Amino acid sequence: MSYEINTIVLCFDFSEKSVNALRMGIQIALRHDAKIIIYNAINTQYVIDRTGRQIVGSTTLQDNYDKTGRAINNLKVQLKASHPKLKLAVRISQTNLMDGLNELIATEKADLVLCGSSGEQNFMQTLLGSVSYQILTESVCSVIMVPEFCGKYTFEHILVPVRVSEELTDKILVSVAIAEKNDAVISLLGVSSENDRYEIGRAYLEAKKILHTKEQNYECRYILSENSAEQISKASEDNDTDIIILNYKDENQWKSFFAENFFKKVIKTTETPLFFYKPAKNTTKISKSQIVESDITLSLQG
Missing domain, CATH: 3.40.50.620 (HUPs)
Known part of the structure; x- marks a missing residue:
C-alpha cells in the first residue's frame, strides 16, 4: 500500500494567506506531478418568501462572479506562463463554501485541500470560528493549513x-x-x-x-x-x-x-504548516438537478 497525491484543491480568496498557500500548493503539485485546482466560492445570500427562495442582490452577485472569473483566469494564464508543466484548473462556486468544496473533492477525487491560516485575529476565533478551521473540520479529505508567513x-x-x-x-x-x-x-x-x-x-x-x-x-x-x-x-x-x-x-x-x-x-x-491526515470518505455526487437549484459550480475554460 502507498499514498499518492494526484489532485489538490487550493481554497483561494485573493487574500495574502491564500496567495501564500497557492505558492506552496504549486510546489507540492510539481513535486508530485499532481493537478491543482484553484477553488473560489462566492457566497450567495437568499431570502425565502411565499414564492420560494430568492437570491439577494442577483445583479451584484453576477458582477462579482464575472470579476472573479476574469481575475482567476488572468491568474491561471500567469501561472501557466511561469510553470509550463503545471497541471492547473480553476473552479468558481456560487454556493456555500463547504458544499461546493466537498462536491469538488468528490467529483475530482481530490486527495488534499490546502488553505491559508492566520494568527492575527482573536485566538479563539482562529481556533473555533475561522474559515480555515471550518475547512479543516468539514472537508472530506486531508488538509494542509499553511500559515500566512510561512x-x-x-x-x-x-x-x-x-x-x-x-x-x-x-x-x-x-x-x-x-x-x-x-x-x-x-x-x-x-x-x-x-x-x-x-x-x-x-x-x-x-x-x-x-x-x-x-x-x-x-x-x-x-x-x-x-x-x-x-x-x-x-x-x-x-x-x-x-x-x-x-x-x-x-x-x-x-x-x-x-x-x-x-x-x-x-x-x-x-x-x-500542519498536515491533517483524514482517510478518504465515500461521497455522493450532487445530481445536476440539485446543482441547478442550489449549487452553481462552473469550470472556467481557457
Whole structure:
C-alpha cells in the first residue's frame, strides 16, 4: 500500500494567506506531478418568501462572479506562463463554501485541500470560528493549513508525532510519500502520559518498523509527558521542522491539545504548516438537478 497525491484543491480568496498557500500548493503539485485546482466560492445570500427562495442582490452577485472569473483566469494564464508543466484548473462556486468544496473533492477525487491560516485575529476565533478551521473540520479529505508567513515550500524535515494509535499505518505512509518527494528526514516523536504509555509505545514501535521496512531516512525518540502539545511544539522548533503530520483523530482532543499551546504557537510563532491526515470518505455526487437549484459550480475554460 502507498499514498499518492494526484489532485489538490487550493481554497483561494485573493487574500495574502491564500496567495501564500497557492505558492506552496504549486510546489507540492510539481513535486508530485499532481493537478491543482484553484477553488473560489462566492457566497450567495437568499431570502425565502411565499414564492420560494430568492437570491439577494442577483445583479451584484453576477458582477462579482464575472470579476472573479476574469481575475482567476488572468491568474491561471500567469501561472501557466511561469510553470509550463503545471497541471492547473480553476473552479468558481456560487454556493456555500463547504458544499461546493466537498462536491469538488468528490467529483475530482481530490486527495488534499490546502488553505491559508492566520494568527492575527482573536485566538479563539482562529481556533473555533475561522474559515480555515471550518475547512479543516468539514472537508472530506486531508488538509494542509499553511500559515500566512510561512516562507519555505519544501519539506526537508518532517515531524511525525505518535500520540494516538488510530490509522497510524496510513499516517506513516503519508509521511513516507511526502518524504520521498522532498528527500526528507522524518523525525518520529512518540509522546504519551503514564496512563497510555503501553498503547502509544506499541504504536510507536510499529511506526518505526514501517519506516525501517520502507528504508526511509528517519530519527526517533520517545517522551513521557503530561503535556504532549508542549513537547511537540518544542520538537518542531528544535528540529527546524518544515511540516507536521497529524492524525485527524486528534481533533477530538483539540480543546486540550491545542488551546493556548501548540496551535497558537504554530499559527502565531513557528509558522509551520500542519498536515491533517483524514482517510478518504465515500461521497455522493450532487445530481445536476440539485446543482441547478442550489449549487452553481462552473469550470472556467481557457
